[in-house]
Amino acid sequence: MADVRPLAESDLSEAQRIVRRAFGTFLGAPDLDNFWTDLDYVYGRFGAEHIASFAADRDGELAGVNFATNWGSIGFFGPICVRPDLWNSGIAQPLVEAACRQFDRWGTKHAGLCTFPHSTKHVWLYQKFGFYPRYLTMLMAAPVSAKGAGSLPPDARYSALSSDARRQAEEASRAMAEEVFEGLDLRGEIRTATARNLGDTLLVWDSSGRLAAFAVCHWGPASEAGEGCLYIKFAAVRPGPKAADHFAALLDAAGALARSVGMVNVLAGVNTSREEAYRQMLARAFRSRIHLIIMHRPNEPGYCRPGVFVLDDWR
Numbered sequence: 001m002a003d004v005r006p007l008a009e010s011d012l013s014e015a016q017r018i019v020r021r022a023f024g025t026f027l028g029a030p031d032l033d034n035f036w037t038d039l040d041y042v043y044g045r046f047g048a049e050h051i052a053s054f055a056a057d058r059d060g061e062l063a064g065v066n067f068a069t070n071w072g073s074i075g076f077f078g079p080i081c082v083r084p085d086l087w088n089s090g091i092a093q094p095l096v097e098a099a100c101r102q103f104d105r106w107g108t109k110h111a112g113l114c115t116f117p118h119s120t121k122h123v124w125l126y127q128k129f130g131f132y133p134r135y136l137t138m139l140m141a142a143p144v145s146a147k148g149a150g151s152l153p154p155d156a157r158y159s160a161l162s163s164d165a166r167r168q169a170e171e172a173s174r175a176m177a178e179e180v181f182e183g184l185d186l187r188g189e190i191r192t193a194t195a196r197n198l199g200d201t202l203l204v205w206d207s208s209g210r211l212a213a214f215a216v217c218h219w220g221p222a223s224e225a226g227e228g229c230l231y232i233k234f235a236a237v238r239p240g241p242k243a244a245d246h247f248a249a250l251l252d253a254a255g256a257l258a259r260s261v262g263m264v265n266v267l268a269g270v271n272t273s274r275e276e277a278y279r280q281m282l283a284r285a286f287r288s289r290i291h292l293i294i295m296h297r298p299n300e301p302g303y304c305r306p307g308v309f310v311l312d313d314w315r
């Protein structure tokens with residue numbers, strides 16, 4: 001077993017090294033020193049307003065890390081990583097427990113994670129804590145065409161708004177998220193992406209000036225996206241008869257944003273239970289790079305159901 005405590009600023013560079021080594025080893029990367037050096041899951045998350053970060057020590061050294069994310073009624077954890085030389089010695093389990101205790105403190109109603117569906121170890125580990133495997137999430141990418149139509153309107157980027165308008169956009173996102181799933185709240189994610197220069201939030205307004213869709217986007221090597229990539233960390237569309245059209249408009253806007261910031265791909269996760277969203281991505285030439293499985297506690301759909309236009313992957 002291991003002692004678990006909050007991650008500290010002084011841990012960050014070793015935490016980064018453990019994340020890269022752990023995933024690189026698991027995924028069979030040939031060159032561990034250069035694996036995932038173009039993206040970050042540690043510095044951007046540590047200390048963010050909606051994230052709790054945990055460290056596990058063994059013999060006085062950092063042995064593993066985990067991050068829990070608070071999206072209101074939804075909470076998920078990861079990336080959880082243990083130093084490869086210490087695998088299978090019970091270090092991940094107290095890190096999962098720490099995230100679950102954090103969900104209790106936050107009052108999370110619906111908790112989850114995403115993991116590798118081909119690994120019996122991963123599914124076993126999380127199942128021990130009551131998480132149940134559900135549908136696949138496809139991480140899909142599409143190239144950005146060099147000459148797409150038009151540029152973004154000025155109110156399409158959260159970062160371009162005045163502080164009052166930002167607050168209104170945050171409240172509009174909260175009201176919209178509530179329609180998608182009771183208690184869902186992305187305001188921390190929206191503020192963090194801009195405050196930490198990880199990316200920006202796209203806002204799609206309908207003809208009556210209501211928020212129709214939004215997408216928290218990361219891009220570039222200091223973010224979770226990676227070199228050349230615009231990654232949609234979370235996107236949602238207001239439910240209703242125009243949802244499919246607004247989803248199309250959101251994907252067009254993501255392409256325009258990617259082009260304007262010099263990215264060549266758009267990457268987004270879509271759970272296959274959100275059938276219409278997944279089919280629309282396929283029809284727009286998004287192709288899966290990898291698929292993951294989501295695990296839920298309790299074993300209920302949450303917002304993973306047909307008719308819901310949400311993009312995320314909980315990684």
Ligand SMILES: CC(C)(COP(=O)(O)OP(=O)(O)OC[C@H]1O[C@@H](n2cnc3c(N)ncnc32)[C@H](O)[C@@H]1OP(=O)(O)O)[C@@H](O)C(=O)NCCC(=O)NCCS
Pocket residue numbers: 022023026078079080081082083086087088089090091092093094114115116120121122124125128
């Ligand atoms: C996944 C990871 C965090 C697990 O860490 P760990 O410290 O090795 O895990 P623990 O030792 O606490 O628990 C592993 C459990 O899986 C079990 N296990 C090991 N191999 C298994 C297998 N092939 N099939 C089923 N269960 C297996 C272990 O016996 C143990 O369960 P038990 O205590 O009931 O016996 C670690 O392997 C890692 O960092 N992997 C690379 C990064 C990664 O994949 N992160 C998770 C992404 S979702």
